[in-house]
Amino acid sequence: xxxxxxxxxxxxxQSIPLGVxxxxxxxxVREGVARLIACAPIAVRxxxxxxxxxxxxxxxxxxxxxxxxxDADLAGEDxxxxxxxxxxxxxxxxxxxxxxSATRARARRLGACAFVEKHRPAAELLSSLVDVGGLxxxxxxxxxxxxxxSSIDMTATSAAPASPAP
Numbered sequence: 001x002x003x004x005x006x007x008x009x010x011x012x013x014q015s016i017p018l019g020v021x022x023x024x025x026x027x028x029v030r031e032g033v034a035r036l037i038a039c040a041p042i043a044v045r046x047x048x049x050x051x052x053x054x055x056x057x058x059x060x061x062x063x064x065x066x067x068x069x070x071d072a073d074l075a076g077e078d079x080x081x082x083x084x085x086x087x088x089x090x091x092x093x094x095x096x097x098x099x100x101s102a103t104r105a106r107a108r109r110l111g112a113c114a115f116v117e118k119h120r121p122a123a124e125l126l127s128s129l130v131d132v133g134g135l136x137x138x139x140x141x142x143x144x145x146x147x148x149x150s151s152i153d154m155t156a157t158s159a160a161p162a163s164p165a166p
Contacts, residue, residue: 017045025075072096087111
């Protein structure tokens with residue numbers, strides 16, 4: 001099976017393009033994730049990037065993204081601390097190498113809609129992006145919204161690294 005093949009949710013969202021903000025301090029990760037999303041078989045209205053918390057907040061206010069893909073550690077800056085502000089404007093998907101249960105619990109408590117570890121397959125990130133974007137686009141309360149409950153699994157995934165694609 002092609003790891004980038006569209007899921008059922010992705011196919012459903014083809015007519016509903018998403019605005020996506022990618023926030024990561026590492027340029028190669030930030031640009032790589034943005035390009036992965038741009039090349040994926042999902043509808044995207046626009047993709048923008050930010051390297052710091054201040055840039056992320058400015059971009060979120062200006063651009064009004066549907067989904068923010070956020071790293072937990074922004075060069076020593078606490079990326080998770082941005083979740084409450086970002087979740088007022090967008091669904092927040094945390095993409096990080098810090099996959100411990102305490103980080104997951106804190107992200108959930110602060111209002112993140114989904115949590116994906118960086119070592120997981122690209123298809124997992126894309127599926128989560130479509131899921132949280134779909135909730136937002138359908139007008140459903142995302143887990144980051146006040147009074148909402150999470151419908152997206154944020155439990156730990158297998159600690160085993162993903163096998164390389166053939």
